[in-house]
Amino acid sequence: MSLATTTNTNATASTASTTTASSSSSSSSANRARLLTVLFLYCASGTALTLANKLAVKRFPYPNLILVLQNGMAVVTLAMGSCTVPLTIGRMPRLSWPLVRLWVPLTVTFSLMLASSLLALQEVSAVTLIVIRNLTSLSVAALEFACLGTALPWQSAGALLGILCGAVMYSLHDITFSPIGYSWLLLNLLSTSAYQVWVKRVIASDAGKKIGALGMSYINNLLSLPVLVVIALAAGEVSGVLGIGSGVWSSSSSGGGDGGRRVASIGGGGGSGSSSSSSSSSGFPSFSSSSSSSSSFLAAAAAATASSSSSSSSTTTATYKSPLMSLDGGILTLLLGSGALGICLSVTAFMLNALISATSMMVANNVNKFFVIMLSECFIQRTLDGVSSLGVAVVMLFGWLYGEASKRAGTSARAAAKPAKADANGKYNNNSNNGSNSSSRKNKLSTAKKMLSGDLLPERDPLSNL
Numbered sequence: 001m002s003l004a005t006t007t008n009t010n011a012t013a014s015t016a017s018t019t020t021a022s023s024s025s026s027s028s029s030a031n032r033a034r035l036l037t038v039l040f041l042y043c044a045s046g047t048a049l050t051l052a053n054k055l056a057v058k059r060f061p062y063p064n065l066i067l068v069l070q071n072g073m074a075v076v077t078l079a080m081g082s083c084t085v086p087l088t089i090g091r092m093p094r095l096s097w098p099l100v101r102l103w104v105p106l107t108v109t110f111s112l113m114l115a116s117s118l119l120a121l122q123e124v125s126a127v128t129l130i131v132i133r134n135l136t137s138l139s140v141a142a143l144e145f146a147c148l149g150t151a152l153p154w155q156s157a158g159a160l161l162g163i164l165c166g167a168v169m170y171s172l173h174d175i176t177f178s179p180i181g182y183s184w185l186l187l188n189l190l191s192t193s194a195y196q197v198w199v200k201r202v203i204a205s206d207a208g209k210k211i212g213a214l215g216m217s218y219i220n221n222l223l224s225l226p227v228l229v230v231i232a233l234a235a236g237e238v239s240g241v242l243g244i245g246s247g248v249w250s251s252s253s254s255g256g257g258d259g260g261r262r263v264a265s266i267g268g269g270g271g272s273g274s275s276s277s278s279s280s281s282s283g284f285p286s287f288s289s290s291s292s293s294s295s296s297f298l299a300a301a302a303a304a305t306a307s308s309s310s311s312s313s314s315t316t317t318a319t320y321k322s323p324l325m326s327l328d329g330g331i332l333t334l335l336l337g338s339g340a341l342g343i344c345l346s347v348t349a350f351m352l353n354a355l356i357s358a359t360s361m362m363v364a365n366n367v368n369k370f371f372v373i374m375l376s377e378c379f380i381q382r383t384l385d386g387v388s389s390l391g392v393a394v395v396m397l398f399g400w401l402y403g404e405a406s407k408r409a410g411t412s413a414r415a416a417a418k419p420a421k422a423d424a425n426g427k428y429n430n431n432s433n434n435g436s437n438s439s440s441r442k443n444k445l446s447t448a449k450k451m452l453s454g455d456l457l458p459e460r461d462p463l464s465n466l
Helices: 002-059 063-084 097-121 126-133 136-148 154-172 179-204 206-234 237-242 295-308 329-355 358-379 386-417 432-452
Strands: 246-254 261-267 275-279 285-289 315-321
Touching (some): 002 063, 002 126, 002 329, 002 358, 063 237, 097 126, 097 179, 126 154, 126 358, 136 179, 179 206, 206 237, 329 358
Antiparallel strands (some): 246 261, 275 285
């Protein structure tokens, strides 16, 4: 009887062990599938968003308004998802003063990072943006040294020097070089570095842990809207897109003469009363005028008179069109598509930061950069010659080497932070007091370095990866 009981007990334990192992394996497979899905969406949306933004600012030259649209779409989508499927999306956090105070530095640097990225894309190529952004690792390392006095291992320092040399080599042979564009890239470099420092602090905070990835994406995009609107107003983009002070008067006539369509451009200013119009490469008309404030009516009257002079029986109508009314289906599709990509990138970036290490995020960003460069050269604009191609290759190579050096340094720091083990005689390998103090210092330093290290978030990631 005792033997049977023991056998049954062993069989039950074996079955339970098998079930546990099977459940663990199934859970591991599900986690791996989830990670690969999020990683794929992050890389695909990051690559596509950078290219879509380059096309968008060429056809719709109002970069800050593009960002307002993209971030606004993210806020509306997350809010609607929270209301309709709260069990899947979760409830979006309510704004409170402590939460806003924590988020203000992140919001400001996030907005500057996005705005400077699109403003730079108006002047330089997507490849230039990618190359110069690799210098973020150098600026973060300099910030780490300035704030903590932490010296880099020679492998990391050598890799950063290689990135700098490759970037200089590329810049000297950049056919899209523009002082204005590189000024925006400098601002992007500084804001991205500051953003990466603060985002880790937010993620590690109690509020960040409670909110989750979707909640952080919601707050980030929501609080950035007023900042971007202020920038758009200051840059004159709102008045420009609404056609305030300038626009297109078009007259159409029926009967007699050419029966065609005549267009007169108007605008503010003073002078002789002459006006002219031209078409920019973006597809939107550019306006110039030296007429008085009443020139709009004079221009319309002139257009109507010119149209009706060919036939006394013709009928002429004049209509006013602002640049906003000139949007065609292609531009609208591009803008809405970039907004959808921005949502995907913003959410997956926060999710990946919670799932993988900073070094793994750097590898994911390097994959994005490679595909952006290849697709940009093939489908948007060819900008690389032999020397600039070599510069890009040097930057990408040493960027990968820096990631590997950071990974090894992190592994060594974690190993050094482990408590000492007793040997066979019960003695520890290092002095207990000195070991405890050294371990404490290393833990603090490791925590501080994690806040400053890595290419954490791109263009929204940002994306960062715009």
